[in-house]
Amino acid sequence: MLTEDQAALLLEQSDVVAIPTETVYGLAARIDRPEAIEKIFRIKERPSFDPLIVHVSSIEQAKLYANEWTEIHQKLASQFWPGPLTLVVSKNDKVSTVITSGLDSVGLRYPQHLLTLSLINKIGVPLAAPSANKFGKTSPTTAQHVKESLPEVEILDGGDCKVGIESTIVSIQNGSSVKVQLLRPGMIQWTQIKEALSGFQVEFIDSNKKIMAPGNLEDHYMPELPLVLVETQVAKSELKFKIKEIYKKEFNNFVELILSKEAVIAARELYAQLRKLSQSQSDAIYFQVEEYMKNEDWLPIMDRITKASTFKI
Ligand code: TXA
Ligand code: MG
Numbered sequence: 544m545l546t547e548d549q550a551a552l553l554l555e556q557s558d559v560v561a562i563p564t565e566t567v568y569g570l571a572a573r574i575d576r577p578e579a580i581e582k583i584f585r586i587k588e589r590p591s592f593d594p595l596i597v598h599v600s601s602i603e604q605a606k607l608y609a610n611e612w613t614e615i616h617q618k619l620a621s622q623f624w625p626g627p628l629t630l631v632v633s634k635n636d637k638v639s640t641v642i643t644s645g646l647d648s649v650g651l652r653y654p655q656h657l658l659t660l661s662l663i664n665k666i667g668v669p670l671a672a673p674s675a676n677k678f679g680k681t682s683p684t685t686a687q688h689v690k691e692s693l694p695e696v697e698i699l700d701g702g703d704c705k706v707g708i709e710s711t712i713v714s715i716q717n718g719s720s721v722k723v724q725l726l727r728p729g730m731i732q733w734t735q736i737k738e739a740l741s742g743f744q745v746e747f748i749d750s751n752k753k754i755m756a757p758g759n760l761e762d763h764y765m766p767e768l769p770l771v772l773v774e775t776q777v778a779k780s781e782l783k784f785k786i787k788e789i790y791k792k793e794f795n796n797f798v799e800l801i802l803s804k805e806a807v808i809a810a811r812e813l814y815a816q817l818r819k820l821s822q823s824q825s826d827a828i829y830f831q832v833e834e835y836m837k838n839e840d841w842l843p844i845m846d847r848i849t850k851a852s853t854f855k856i
Contacts, residue, residue: 544686547658550699551665559583561675561689562598562662563701564654566627566710566729567682567814568689569598569672570696580641580671586693589678594644595671596629596652596710600663605651608669610635615715615723615743622739625655627706628731631714642671652710658701674709681766681851682709684814691818706730707811708847724748728843730810764814764851767821770800771829772852782829785856792854794826800848806840813844817851827854 545553550560557576562569570587572579574597584591599605602620606612610633619630634649643649654660663670674682676692683689684707686700711729713736716722723745725733737747777785779797786792798820802809820828830852836845 544700545697547662547665547699550662550697553697554579554666554670559586559696561693561696561698562659562670562672563699563704564656564659565704566654566706566708567684567704568675568686570675570693571598571670571672573666573668574638574642574671575668577639577641580639583671583673586696587673587676587678589673592644594646594650595642595673596650597638597642598659598663598670598672599651599653600660602653604669605653608634608638608649608651611717613717615721615740615745618739618743619713619736620653623731624653625660626731627710627729628652629710629712631712631726633717648714650712656701658699662699679763679765681764681814681817688814688818705811707813708843711843720744720746722746722748728846730807730843732839734839762850764847766817766828766851768825769827769854770817770848770852771797771827771854771856772849773829773831773856775856777856786854789856790854796825797827797829798823798825800828800830804835806844810844813847
């Protein structure tokens with residue numbers, strides 16, 4: 544485990560470091576160290592078409608990398624930062640296209656974790672960081688998770704992540720009209736974003752309308768044991784037969800993923816639970832979907848669970 548000074552030194556020397564944020568741990572590199580950026584993609588086995596989020600420690604710093612900063616940018620940043628919101632904005636040439644996968648936009652986030660903010664302040668340069676897991680697998684919410692997923696990586700240990708699932712991603716596109724689009728749901732709700740911008744001339748685009756964030760693939764957040772999403776009322780004793788009938792797969796032992804009814808707590812527990820259950824002596828994990836999970840506060844949790852699941856009955 545690293546001290547802040549050691550982390551700063553490694554980053555200075557073009558290395559990568561795992562950093563805590565309020566959402567999940569990130570695998571960070573300085574945005575002015577191209578070799579380190581490439582190392583992120585290598586260690587994660589991440590396809591180069593999947594852009595990285597740039598983490599800053601102030602709104603002023605975010606503005607240095609944006610092509611333009613309108614009242615809309617300022618409103619969302621001042622209301623939700625520091626916090627679990629990423630703003631995808633038109634970038635300037637201070638951000639390399641290796642970070643943005645060739646896009647002319649950049650995802651900017653001012654996270655709420657004192658250790659990481661202090662590190663970025665010390666360095667004076669933002670940190671590009673995806674979640675600190677192998678591509679497509681469950682994101683880490685503790686330093687121990689990072690160690691299990693990426694054993695070769697040095698870690699700045701900031702304790703357990705308070706939010707537990709990745710940030711809400713919203714893009715702002717300026718043209719003849721301003722378009723604001725939800726690219727990935729998170730614990731900051733789409734309704735909150737729309738309310739914050741209610742005084743502005745904006746066209747809102749929901750994420751259901753196909754164009755999603757690159758890298759936001761159907762198979763993501765996958766635990767080591769297969770996850771079965773149970774949307775109908777099926778007794779545990781029947782699961783085995785249902786799966787065999789539909790998928791021709793033979794599972795004998797199931798373990799249930801049980802989450803708090805409180806969305807905020809459920810989000811915090813989700814990834815740790817998926818990891819823990821993956822280590823049980825079972826063949827598969829199952830999750831029973833309930834009516835209250837259709838509420839907006841559950842949307843980001845259900846998004847992750849759906850993408851993490853392999854079977855649906
Ligand atoms: O909470 C989080 O956002 C965490 C912590 C570490 O900050 N980070 C995270 O990064 O979830 P990652 O790489 O797992 O997901 C970032 C996603 C990319 O897959 C992509 O979909 C989207 O952000 N993204 C980044 N830059 C983008 C851009 N310029 N345009 C559209 N989508 C972008
Ligand atoms: Mg990720």
